[in-house]
Amino acid sequence: MNARERAAEAAGRVRDPEMPMLTLADLGVLRGVEFDGDGGDADGDGGTVIVSITPTYTGCPAMATMRDDLVHRLNDAGFPRVEVRIALSPPWSSDWISERGRAALREAGLSAPGPAPRPAPGPVPLTLGPARTAPPCPRCGSAATRLTSEFGSTACKALYRCTGCLEPFEHVKEI
Structure with missing residues (x-):
């Protein structure tokens, strides 16, 4: 080497x-x-x-x-x-997160990000509301989740709660 x-x-x-x-x-x-x-x-x-x-x-x-x-x-x-x-x-x-990285996030109980948003060509519309995503629960797989806080333990994560198993989890934001 x-x-x-x-x-x-x-x-x-x-x-x-x-x-x-x-x-x-x-x-x-x-x-x-x-x-x-x-x-x-x-x-x-x-x-x-x-x-x-x-x-x-x-x-x-x-x-x-x-x-x-x-x-x-x-x-x-x-x-x-x-x-x-x-x-x-x-x-x-x-x-840019590798598949191995996404698997490691899930194994650690964090929700891996989905595809990053792609801006449409032309003018960028001004939206003041938070971007909404509905990540599945990394523990039970339920799609019934709700946002608790836009920021988790770091700025790049949001805090969610699963309404199925009631467990909180962090979701790595799509950027």
């Missing part, structure tokens, strides 16, 4: 600080792992590892922790020089 592959593997194992059942790769936040080539050989040994990540939300409070975790994991894997870059374009989409 060359240095680029080792660095990508190490970065791919870093967990999301707010949803630790997911890696940054499974969440779709990890965008790329490269070397700048300054003094490194053909495999990237000796260069600076450059990791690109995209926040799920602009101003996501977990970005600093993600950066620190990536730097520490790569340092521990033998890469002394690491730079983490924030990539804002294209913006993150909940569609």
Whole structure:
């Protein structure tokens, strides 16, 4: 395994600080792992590892922790020089969550997001109400759920309650 592959593997194992059942790769936040080539050989040994990540939300409070975790994991894997870059374009989409990540969310009792909304061409209508979704209950599968709060434990999750089994659950929002 060359240095680029080792660095990508190490970065791919870093967990999301707010949803630790997911890696940054499974969440779709990890965008790329490269070397700048300054003094490194053909495999990237000796260069600076450059990791690109995209926040799920602009101003996501977990970005600093993600950066620190990536730097520490790569340092521990033998890469002394690491730079983490924030990539804002294209913006993150909940569609980037891997199937393995969606399964991990469900196994942890969270409702995985459905397809991200697609804007229609032309002018964007102004709507002041919250976007309504009806996620199925991750515990019993019932479609009879209701929104309790637009925000759960983090800004990227909403709190729902199943009217079938009466259990509360968090739903990762579609973005």
